[in-house]
Amino acid sequence: MISAFAAHNAPAQGGPPMITDDPGTPGDKKWEINLALAFEHRPGETSSDLPAIDLNYGVGEHIQLTLQTAPVFLKRRGRGLIGGLGGTEAAVKWRFLDQQRNGDGFDMSMFPRVIFNVVSSSARRGLSQEGTRFQIPIQMAKTLGRWHADFEFGPHVSSVARSEWFYGVVAGLDVSRATLLMAELHGTSRMNFTRDALTVNVGVHHEFSASRILIVSLGREIRSPDPLATIGYCGVQLLY
Numbered sequence: 001m002i003s004a005f006a007a008h009n010a011p012a013q014g015g016p017p018m019i020t021d022d023p024g025t026p027g028d029k030k031w032e033i034n035l036a037l038a039f040e041h042r043p044g045e046t047s048s049d050l051p052a053i054d055l056n057y058g059v060g061e062h063i064q065l066t067l068q069t070a071p072v073f074l075k076r077r078g079r080g081l082i083g084g085l086g087g088t089e090a091a092v093k094w095r096f097l098d099q100q101r102n103g104d105g106f107d108m109s110m111f112p113r114v115i116f117n118v119v120s121s122s123a124r125r126g127l128s129q130e131g132t133r134f135q136i137p138i139q140m141a142k143t144l145g146r147w148h149a150d151f152e153f154g155p156h157v158s159s160v161a162r163s164e165w166f167y168g169v170v171a172g173l174d175v176s177r178a179t180l181l182m183a184e185l186h187g188t189s190r191m192n193f194t195r196d197a198l199t200v201n202v203g204v205h206h207e208f209s210a211s212r213i214l215i216v217s218l219g220r221e222i223r224s225p226d227p228l229a230t231i232g233y234c235g236v237q238l239l240y
Contacts, residue, residue: 020168036235131160
């Protein structure tokens with residue numbers, strides 16, 4: 001979950017609270033900060049990020065620096081609650097196409113990121129994934145009147161596990177000047193397109209002011225090699 005607001009102030013359809021990202025960047029010397037409660041529930045266990053912290057800073061109009069992390073709390077059936085620091089993500093987004101201003105083209109970006117464990121015991125305790133992971137996705141966005149669309153695709157490479165593809169599609173509709181409704185399909189699969197997982201997600205993006213925005217989503221896996229998960233995200237986006 002990453003940035004959601006474009007520097008040219010186009011409504012965002014990817015990024016928090018959705019899984020799929022979009023090409024938006026905050027703008028030169030501007031901050032976008034997302035603070036939220038995020039959870040994932042599978043039969044027998046629930047993990048919560050509280051708070052999920054997502055910091056984004058604009059360097060020029062087309063570059064975004066990102067840092068994400070969260071304290072994670074895990075409850076498994078028959079066991080006590082455990083907590084600690086989850087995985088940490090550092091990333092740089094480069095928006096190399098910026099054609100949404102005229103409404104006659106696409107925005108596109110590249111968003112390489114590395115995900116690692118600051119605390120080595122987090123993976124052993126089930127609070128994060130093992131090893132160091134790398135992603136190099138491409139994002140594309142298009143606006144047509146009140147409708148918005150976003151697409152993301154890229155590889156996910158792990159130092160200790162098999163590589164995967166991940167992809168996502170988000171559609172958004174402006175139902176008012178302040179409120180955007182979103183629907184998402186997000187999936188992963190092995191490089192040979194086996195062991196695939198697919199999540200359906202819906203979300204709301206509501207502006208209380210130009211700098212205070214409510215971001216909420218709820219989703220459900222509809223296909224997975226593991227027990228199906230329910231996911232949720234509820235937070236606030238702060239723009240400075």
